Amino acid sequence: xxxxxASKACRRGSVCNPGFDPGSGRVRAVAAALRTLILVAxxxxxxxxxxxxxxxxxxxxxxxxxxxxxxxxxxxxEYRLQIDGLAEALTTPRVSxxxxxxxxxxxxxxxxxxxxxxxxNVLVPWTRITDEGVLLDTARRLAGTERSPSxxxxxxxxxxxTGARALxxxxxxxxxxxxxxxxxxxxTGPDPEDLRALPELQGVTVNGLVILTxxxxxxxxxxxxxVAYFExxxxxxxxxxxxxADGFEDYARAMEKKLLREIKTMAVGQLIPxxxxxx
Numbered sequence: 001x002x003x004x005x006a007s008k009a010c011r012r013g014s015v016c017n018p019g020f021d022p023g024s025g026r027v028r029a030v031a032a033a034l035r036t037l038i039l040v041a042x043x044x045x046x047x048x049x050x051x052x053x054x055x056x057x058x059x060x061x062x063x064x065x066x067x068x069x070x071x072x073x074x075x076x077x078e079y080r081l082q083i084d085g086l087a088e089a090l091t092t093p094r095v096s097x098x099x100x101x102x103x104x105x106x107x108x109x110x111x112x113x114x115x116x117x118x119x120x121n122v123l124v125p126w127t128r129i130t131d132e133g134v135l136l137d138t139a140r141r142l143a144g145t146e147r148s149p150s151x152x153x154x155x156x157x158x159x160x161x162t163g164a165r166a167l168x169x170x171x172x173x174x175x176x177x178x179x180x181x182x183x184x185x186x187x188t189g190p191d192p193e194d195l196r197a198l199p200e201l202q203g204v205t206v207n208g209l210v211i212l213t214x215x216x217x218x219x220x221x222x223x224x225x226x227v228a229y230f231e232x233x234x235x236x237x238x239x240x241x242x243x244x245a246d247g248f249e250d251y252a253r254a255m256e257k258k259l260l261r262e263i264k265t266m267a268v269g270q271l272i273p274x275x276x277x278x279x
């Protein structure tokens with residue numbers, strides 16, 4: 001029955017309550033209360049899954065950002081050695097065991113490549129490595145990467161700032177590590193030393209993987225060699241260190257060694273999150 005038909009029937013006194021006035025204040029108040037209850041129920045029903053999902057997220061023991069140098073000094077062969085070397089290092093038995101250690105919270109990884117100030121290309125977005133399948137999928141994604149056109153310059157400071165922002169926007173983990181690979185010194189953008197006060201780098205450990213080539217030895221601004229450059233201007237934070245690869249052919253070995261050193265393997269029940277240590 002349409003609203004118009006019902007109104008006519010009511011006037012004839014057939015099926016309506018003559019005391020009902022839809023315009024009365026009491027009826028309007030009851031209707032408003034019902035709408036409020038319905039809205040609360042809808043919001044509660046919609047929020048519950050989100051809360052449950054957040055509660056179901058596993059603890060994260062370490063957020064690890066891996067930043068790969070793809071500037072002009074890196075040719076196509078060296079690019080593949082670097083990308084495939086990272087994929088290989090992540091899946092070696094020792095690294096896999098360290099990442100997936102029984103009883104430990106997972107680590108989360110984020111991988112990007114960088115060159116000039118305006119080129120930072122994400123290869124693997126934030127991923128929690130919760131099991132071997134996820135780890136293998138991450139390695140396959142890296143192995144399937146094709147090189148994108150990029151500027152030839154080396155904006156090391158910009159890459160560090162990009163990695164710091166990724167950590168700030170990533171999952172809340174008990175430790176934060178930024179891993180910078182490079183075969184040369186910064187020649188554009190902010191100097192790495194100028195980032196000492198960057199808020200996003202506070203509490204972050206910055207490690208370096210220096211790739212030594214004929215071109216990298218002493219190349220770039222300054223008189224110090226590349227290892228000393230990384231040691232004095234790039235790395236910082238608790239237990240920071242520089243790992244050395246003797247050319248791109250040695251990258252996979254050096255990356256495996258570095259990952260084993262920096263991945264935290266404390267079990268959930270044995271680790272007190274840093275913000276609670278002194279409470």
